[in-house]
Amino acid sequence: MSAVLWPLTGRIAAVLDTANGTDGTETALRLLKVVEEAGEASAAYIGVTGQNPRKGVTHNRHDVAQELCDVIIAAAVALHSFTTAPAAVLDAKLYAAARRLNAQEGNPQ
Numbered sequence: 551m552s553a554v555l556w557p558l559t560g561r562i563a564a565v566l567d568t569a570n571g572t573d574g575t576e577t578a579l580r581l582l583k584v585v586e587e588a589g590e591a592s593a594a595y596i597g598v599t600g601q602n603p604r605k606g607v608t609h610n611r612h613d614v615a616q617e618l619c620d621v622i623i624a625a626a627v628a629l630h631s632f633t634t635a636p637a638a639v640l641d642a643k644l645y646a647a648a649r650r651l652n653a654q655e656g657n658p659q
Contacts, residue, residue, distance in 0.1 A: 576631075577628075580631055584625045595609070598610060
């Protein structure tokens with residue numbers, strides 16, 4: 551993970567906490583922001599494929615990558631609403647995924 555991710559998203563979460571509070575509505579809106587950003591990534595990919603004949607090709611792979619980065623940032627900001635140790639929570643999840651992958655590949659490490 552980027553060394554900047556957790557300090558910066560922590561600052562973003564703190565600014566949002568100060569501006570909007572931390573009640574259930576704010577938490578829900580932070581989750582919805584992740585969904586919004588995922589929708590933008592999906593729309594960009596549709597633009598890459600030219601699937602919409604009315605619009606044609608409107609995006610490129612770089613656009614999709616940028617939108618996916620927005621999803622990651624929004625998810626990291628939202629994660630701060632659910633734990634005081636978001637980096638540790640994500641690390642644990644990544645290690646669990648690695649264990650499953652290793653087991654699937656026949657490598658028990």
